[in-house]
Amino acid sequence: xxxxxxxxxxxxxxxxxxxxxxxxxxxxxxxxxxxxxxxxxxxxxxxxxxxxxxxxxxxxxxxxxxxxxxxxxxxxxxxxxxxxxxxxxxxxxxxxxxxxxxxxxxxxxxxxxxxxxxxxxxxxxxxxxxxxxxxxxxxxxxxxxxxxxxxxxxxxxxxxxxxxxxxxxxxxxxxxxxxxxxxxxxxxxxxxxxxxxxxxxxxxxxxxxxxxxxxxxxxxxxxxxxxx
Ligand code: GDP
Numbered sequence: 001x002x003x004x005x006x007x008x009x010x011x012x013x014x015x016x017x018x019x020x021x022x023x024x025x026x027x028x029x030x031x032x033x034x035x036x037x038x039x040x041x042x043x044x045x046x047x048x049x050x051x052x053x054x055x056x057x058x059x060x061x062x063x064x065x066x067x068x069x070x071x072x073x074x075x076x077x078x079x080x081x082x083x084x085x086x087x088x089x090x091x092x093x094x095x096x097x098x099x100x101x102x103x104x105x106x107x108x109x110x111x112x113x114x115x116x117x118x119x120x121x122x123x124x125x126x127x128x129x130x131x132x133x134x135x136x137x138x139x140x141x142x143x144x145x146x147x148x149x150x151x152x153x154x155x156x157x158x159x160x161x162x163x164x165x166x167x168x169x170x171x172x173x174x175x176x177x178x179x180x181x182x183x184x185x186x187x188x189x190x191x192x193x194x195x196x197x198x199x200x201x202x203x204x205x206x207x208x209x210x211x212x213x214x215x216x217x218x219x220x221x222x223x224x225x226x227x228x
Contacts (some may be wrong), residue, residue, distance in 0.1 A: 003045030005068030030131030032097030
């Protein structure tokens with residue numbers, strides 16, 4: 001059963017194709033095959049919303065999903081009554097997976113501007129959900145990525161995916177290990193799209209990210225009054 005109202009809005013392969021920044025956005029980021037599509041489907045409770053695919057070529061797009069008022073039953077319609085007026089609160093943005101070993105260097109280079117351009121420039125971005133496979137733990141990409149986000153005052157929720165693959169005691173170890181490796185202020189959420197473990201707490205954390213206005217990014221330093 002659907003947990004929340006969600007609809008696919010648009011895919012984009014370059015910044016010029018991004019939709020207007022009309023709602024706050026939470027970006028979902030992670031290595032290819034981390035279980036991103038499965039988790040998005042589990043979070044919103046729609047099996048087919050984000051395609052689960054093992055084909056790298058099909059996951060090179062950023063995908064926008066509009067999420068309606070979380071927990072609201074039924075679509076609220078404006079007096080005009082069109083479907084667009086559903087009480088949509090935020091966009092989940094499914095970013096292309098990084099680090100796919102089978103993808104050529106050239107293809108990887110074409111992803112970077114999309115991902116980095118989006119994360120650095122998107123004014124409506126209010127938070128990032130970073131996914132890490134619980135059995136792989138944090139690797140170089142994540143160790144580089146978190147400080148990069150922190151420099152930009154970007155709120156982040158970290159989730160460790162495919163938790164069902166580890167026994168509970170092993171999960172706790174990995175949670176502690178990831179927290180330490182990434183210097184997180186709180187435990188990452190161990191989650192499984194397959195068993196449903198952790199899905200509710202993670203969804204609450206995502207909704208909170210989406211609701212919290214992002215601290216105003218520091219204004220561009222005004223042209224320094226250069227005495228020269
Ligand atoms: P994406 O490439 O990050 O979007 O990953 P997918 O959602 O397509 O999943 C990649 C593979 O991991 C697929 O074979 C999924 O069936 C599997 N997978 C995804 N989530 C889970 C999970 O929670 N538990 C287990 N055991 N397998 C999962």
